[in-house]
Amino acid sequence: MGLTSETTVYVMAAVAAICVALLVWLWPRLAKQGVWQVLGRLAAVGVAQVTIIAAFACWLNSSYQFFGSWGELFGNVDTAPVGVTQAGGNNDGGAITGVSVKGALIQPNGNEQLNRVSGLPTGNPAVNGRVESVKVIGRRTGVVDPAFVYLPPQYFQKAYHRQRFPVIVALSGYPGSIFNLAQYLRVSQTAGELQKSGQMQPTIMVMIRPTIAPPRDTECVNVPGGPQTETFLAKDLPDALKANYRVGHDATAWGVMGYSSGGTCALQLTMRNPHVYTTAGALSPDYKIKDDATTGNLFGSGLGRVNRINGHDLMWRLKHLPVPQVSVLVADSKHGEKGYPQTLAFIKAVKAPMRVVSILPDNGSHNFPTWVREMPATLKWMNQQLTFPQDVVPRHLPKPKPGHTTVRASGQEPSEAPTRRR
Template identity: 80%
Template sequence: MGLTSETTVYVMAALAAVSVALLVWWWPRFARQGLLQVLGRLVALGTTQVVIIAAFACWLNSSYQFFGSWGELFGHVETAPVGVTQAGDYGGTGTVNGVAVKGALVQPATDEQLSRVSGLPTGPAAVNGRVESVKVIGRRTGVVDPAFVYLPPQYFQKAYQRQRFPVIVALSGYPGSIFNLAQYLRVSQTAGTLQKSGQMQPTIMVMIRPTIAPPRDTECVDVPGGPQTETFLAKDLPDALKSAYRVGHDASAWGVMGYSSGGSCALQLTMRDPHVFTTAAALSPDYKVKDDATTGNLFGNGPERIERINSHDLMWRLKHLPVPDVSVLVAESKHGERGYPQTQAFIKAVRAPMRVVSIQPEHGSHNFPTWVQEMPPALKWMNQQLTFPQDVVPRHHKKKGVVVADPQKPGHDPLRADGPEPTPTTRTRR
């Protein structure tokens, strides 16, 4: 039985009901005086409470997909399979253990979670788009992280067959999952509606969790001697997506957003890695990464610990380091969320060339209804910042097993099997 399956929930509910019934049935026998009877009452009460709590936890996890498997719950994280080879050309295919896949660094995954998401596009992909369930494999970190990828209708249309697309990476909070992003934050559904109505340019949406070593909350930190979360999100993830999808190569086509700790991660990535992400939207973020019971020691020990802590304190960075040329959006309710004063301080601390805008509802809470309300304006604002890539996928001709780039394309290098590197655009709409 899978951790998130309905069967597990029903079995645990049945065990809880049986435990309560047995407690009632056997209680008269424990009512006598004596040490054994007292111990029996304590054991019976404790067992019944544990089973009831476990049943409720299973139901809650099944509804919100905090942990996708028993292995994740107990900290056993999947690692990259042996023999992974990168695709020969962008958007092509490779093989892993003899099985053809769409890019070796992005592999097909089961649709168990995706099948439970409502409102996803159906019918012809060239008309309505498509959401894919995949596994992203970190070439540097060895991390294997599940993801949903929304591809707009234009991605499948002949007129766009050589066109690259901008990308927005959506990050869940802790201990959230990609299911939460798809079902409760409505990332792909909202983006699809905005794009169909012309309020947003065709954009690939990638839903992924920053929790790469569950159940530990690693935030967006490369932990000394531990999980390398920032490396995975800032290096492995873009490389994997570029190997499997027609996405822009220039940072001006890449944005990242998230809610709660995912929003904090979006700000961290954009300010620390502006050569990867130039735009961020953070819904109810924090502005400093701290150690707590869920994170453990994120910054290591020794003389470099303070330096690592400061580097992940965004207010410290704004005061002491050069300001990156990026655009960020922060969202926080004036009443109902405790982070409003910190958000105001962050806005005041931002200086050129960095740009900041905000969404500040009068009332709201740290929950999905508030973030869903903020999603459309956040996505429309990100759309205005991201550049629709001007570079295109090189046209190739295959002859007797040799891949040759289009000789009419400027910059053709016959020594490169994958053709010339596309020239990134430098135009950015602000």
Template identity: 85%
Template sequence: MGLTSKTTEYVMAALAALSVTLLIWFWPRLARQGLWQVLGRLAAVGVTQLTIIATFACALNSSYQFFGSWGELFGNVDTAPVGVTQAAGHNGDGTVTGVSVKGPLVQPAGEEQLSRVSGLPTGPASVNGRVESVKVIGRRTGVIDPAFVYLPPQYFQKAYSRQRFPAIVALSGYPGSIFNLAQYLRVSQTAGQLQKSGQMQPTIMVMIRPTIAPPRDTECVNVPGGPQTETFLAKDLPDALKSTYRVGHDASSWGVLGYSSGGSCALQLTMRDPHVYTTAGALSPDYKVKDDPTTGNLFGSGLGRVNRINGHDLMWRLKHLPAPQVSVLVADSKHGEKGYPQTLAFIKAVKAPMRVVSILPDNGSHNFPTWTREMPATLKWMNQQLSFPQDVVPRHHRTPAHTIVRASGVAPSRTATRHR
């Protein structure tokens, strides 16, 4: 009985109903005076409230996929995939060295979450495209992370059989999930509609969560002696995708976007790793990584701590380091989101050769309705920055077989304001 299954929801709802019924039935007996009766009333009310709260929490988690399994909920997660062996040695920053991977770096995964996503394409892949449910294995980090991959119709057409495609990586917030990206942010559905209408060139969309060590929020940081999230997203993920799909090999054809902490991560990756990602779309991001109860100590201790903190402070980077040659989009609402002043300050601080554009609606909250309004303009702008790869797959190359699934959908567009 999985944490996100309907059976779990129904069982929890039945337990809550049973608790309420028993409370009403036994209350006359518990209403008498005496120590045991008082303790009985407290226990009965406590159990009833607990089951009701647990029922609502279970339904909420099933809807938003904060935790995908019981293991994740209780922090009992095996971070190493089958076929991956970690060597005992680590280097000074905690990066795993000497990892040996058996088998492909992108492997088929279960379709339980994907089957619940609405608006995915059906029919021939060469006409409507396809969404695949996979797991990505990090060769350097030993991390395994679930992902959805949207492949446009052209990917399956004979005329494009040797063509590589641009790639955009979409990151969820914390705790987040790939289900949120597909169902609520409508990443593949929006991209499919824009591409079908000619507003976006054929592009591979990769939906993945940056929470590689749940329930800890690692904020896309290489934690000293801990999870190496930046290495996974900046090195392992691109390498795995390039080994499996016909994606461009040059950074000019790679972009990354995200919402909330995923948007912060998109900016971090693009500004810190411009040789990997040259374009970012950040919806409601923060501009500095800080320790909090969900992150723990992200930067370690000792002499290097201050440098690591500054390195993940984007305003500090803009002031003290040469600006990278990248293009970024930031989105924040003037009323309804607390990060608006910081976003204006970031826009003002950007200098050439870096470029920034913005989506700054008057009203909007820190939620999916706001972000889905901003998605079409974000995707169209990002796609305009990415180059369509000129390199082609050699004639002897054979694209690995993929798992199947579906995709398609719409969202209203907005305009982006360009800043220099």
């Protein structure tokens, strides 16, 4: 009985109802004076309250997927043996059936969460695409993190069977989950619709959470003596995807996006690792990572602490370090979100060769309805910045033309943006 299953929710609700009924039934018997009766009343009320809270917590977790398993709830992180296996595909009715990930750094995962997501592609993957539930194993860090991978229809078509594809990695906020990315942010559904209508070139979407050591929020930091989140997302994840999917090997084919702390992470990864990610989309991000009650001490102690803190302060980096040649999109609402002044300051601080555009709606809160509104424009703009990989064998295969729709930057009219070239 999984932590996120509906069965768990129903069982906990039934237990809570039984405890409340027992409380009502036993109360007259516990109404007498005496130490044992008083203790009995306290115990009965306490048990009823605990079961009610537990039932509500199970329902809330099942709805928002804060913790995907009992192990995660109690802080037990999965580990797995490391080994790289190059995967391949087989022909099936004119389509490539996908990749075999058994024994690789990307392995099949249970479909419990995926089965609860609405609007995912079904039927022939060569026509509709497919979303796979996998777990990513970090070769350097030993981290095992669940992910959903959206593969566009072209990935399964014979005409593209030697073609590599651009990649956009989508990161959840904290505590967040890949379920939130798929169900509430609708990453794969939105990308599929845009690609089907020709507004976005065929792109692989990878939905993953940056919370690699739950319940701790490690942001995108390599914690001294602790979780190595940046290494996992900037090295392990790209290596695992390149070993198991037909994705581009050059950084110009890689982008990363996210909402809330996931947006903060997207900016951090791109500005700190421009040789890995060249494009970022950040919805309601922060521009500096700080210690708080959920993170603990992220930067260690000693002489290197100040440098580590400054290194994760993007405004400090823009002022004191060479500016990376990357493109970023930031989104924040003028009314309803606290980060709008910081976003304006960040936009003003960016200088060449870095490029920034923005989505600045008049109203919107720090929630999924706001981010869903911003998703189509974000994905289209990011996709325009990514190069459709040239590493094609044989090289005479046709190359789809990328889209050319951009979002409006602050104070600018929409304009055509050329696809980045190597």
